[in-house]
Amino acid sequence: MKYISTRGLAPSLSFEEVVLTGLASDGGLYVPETLPQFSREEIASWVGLSYQELAFKIIAPFVAGEIADADLQTLIDKSYQSFRHPAIAPLVQTDHNEWVLELFQGPTLAFKDFALQFLGNLLDFILAKRQQKVVVMGATSGDTGSAAIEGCRHCDNIDIFILHPYQRVSEVQRRQMTTVLDDNVFNIALEGNFDDCQNMVKASFADQSFLPDGRQLVAVNSINFARIMVQIVYYFYAALALGGPARAISFSVPTGNFGDIFAGYLAKRMGLPIDQLIVATNQNDILHRCISANDHSKRPLVHSLSPSMDIMVSSNFERLLFDLHGRNGEAIRDLMESFKGGAMPLSAEVMAKLQAEFASYRLDDEETISVIAEVFDKTEYLLDPHTAIGVQAARKTRRDKTTPVVCLATAHPAKFPEAVTKACAVATPALPHHMADLFEREERYQVLANDMAGVHSYMAAQIKS
Structure with missing residues (x-):
């Protein structure tokens, strides 16, 4: 299996090289370069x-x-040993x-554990084989950071640096990162928003001259395809549990960086019968505006009750656009250059393909709270704000009520107590027992200005030879 770049100019790489x-x-x-294909008989x-x-x-393919x-x-089995529910x-x-679909049963209570527990073990396996040490650098809007840290903290060959937007993640999300005191873990609170963090990570990969000799950066954000690959699995798992592949299933996905729902798109292309893929967004709704009205323009980022979706530049959308443009790297280079100016209009042909693959919906904070309250009142089931947006998006955009719809629950409600208590007037939802003392643990992190030279200087000083 070879891997190619969406912009068409980089060399093709093997799986390990891509990781x-x-x-x-x-x-x-x-x-x-090509996707594995599974027949309905094989899936059945x-x-x-x-x-x-x-x-x-x-x-495996x-x-x-x-x-x-x-x-x-062995890597797969090891990666899911720490999940709290036997069904995973x-x-x-x-x-x-x-x-x-409860995707928060992992050690950090978020869907990112599915990919990042595996990626940490995979990296350690590859690096030990190559006798190599690397620096992991990632940006997080809330959940990726703690999952990446948990996946990499025990790795002998990795130093990990995670950038989160200062005072723009929930307290639980921050503490899940900053209370990990292993010597190879470094948390940076960047004075900016998530897009600033993500832009700095991308720029750092383009110029790694600040690193000591012999070191290179490795991505744990969903720009690393290994993460997307692992997330494909739970689409198949949910569909098989609900009667697939004999009948189609729809999925509604809280969406920020487009990686999770892109995994669903790949599952469909690999042979899984999927009726609808629904993009659910908060008021930072660039993806909903693009899908519904061909308006892929940047707007000021709004701090919301669903902070993991407070993203205006959805990196993985480029992977989808590559497919929709016939895998034409030159067309993607032109689009990305246009987007630097603030907007990225799509052709009528591409819009038709996009709308054939995806529906979309957006909720603001007030509507999100209302959904949490309504579902809790009727079922006593507590949704986190991201999942609530996914549930409402499904209810508003389903075209066939006879088709089962699966809403991806991307985080445990205890990670977002502000939204939950506003919605239900209940006491702060309890953290699982393995995290009950989270607010008593010592924190360690560095607040840094949104300045790449300063961040690089800090990183270089921490890396041990």
């Missing part, structure tokens, strides 16, 4: 497999023999033909 490279040298994102044969067994079936089957299964991704019914 270690992250962003392509031409500024693009890597995608598989997977009914009853455990999550770990199914993950092997989905992931992407590594294409670079990792022995036994080693790959349990389904909960919230209405007629409406289901919530």
Whole structure:
């Protein structure tokens, strides 16, 4: 399996090379040259497999023999040992033909654990084989950071630096990162928003001269295709549990950086019968505006009750645009150059393809709180604000009520107590027992200005030879 850049100028790479490279040298994102294809008969044969067994079936074609089957299964099994529920991704019914897929059963209570527990183990495996040390650098709008830190904290060959927007993540999200005191973990609170953090990470990959000799940056953001690959699995898992592939399933996905729903798009292209893919956004609604009205223009970022979706530049959308433009790297280079000016209008042909693949909906904070309250009142099931947006988007855009819809629950409600208490007037939702003392743990992080030279200087000073 070879991987190619969305901008068409970078060399094609193997799977292991892509894992270690992250962003392509031409500024693009890597995608598989071809996608694995599964027939309905093959998918049907997977009914009853455990999550770990199914993950092997989905992931193995992407590594294409670079990792022995036994080693790959060991990596998968190890990655999900710390999940609190034996089903790994349990389904909960919230209405007629409406289901919530609980993706928060991992160690940091967010869907990012699915990919980042695996990515941490995968990196350690590859680096040990190569006798190499690297620097992981990532940006987070809330959940990626803690999941990446948890996945990498025990890795012998990794120093990890995570940038989060200062005072723009929830207190639980911050403490999940900043109370990890391992010697190889460094948290940077950047005086800016998530897009500032993400832009700095991308720029750092383009110029790594600040690193000590022999070190390179590795991405844990969803620009690293290994993350997307692992997220494909739970679409198959949910569909098989609800009668797939004999019938189609729809999915509603709280969406910020477009990585999670892009995994669903790939699952559909690989052969999983999916009726609708629904993009659910908060008031930072650039994706909803693009899909519904061809308005992919930047607007000021708004701080919301669903901070993991406070994103205006959705990096993984480029991967979709690459497909919609016939995998034409030159067309993507032109689009990305246009977007630097603040807008990125799409052709009528591309818009038709986009709207054929995706529906979309947006909610503001007031509407989000209302949904949390309504669902809790009727079912006593507590949604976090991101998941609430996904549930309402499903209810507003479903075209066929006889088709089951799965709403991806991307985080545990205890991570966002402000929204939950506003909605339900209940006491602060309790953290799971393994995290009950979170607010008593010592914190360690560095507040830095939105200045790349200063961040690079700080990083270089922390990296041990």
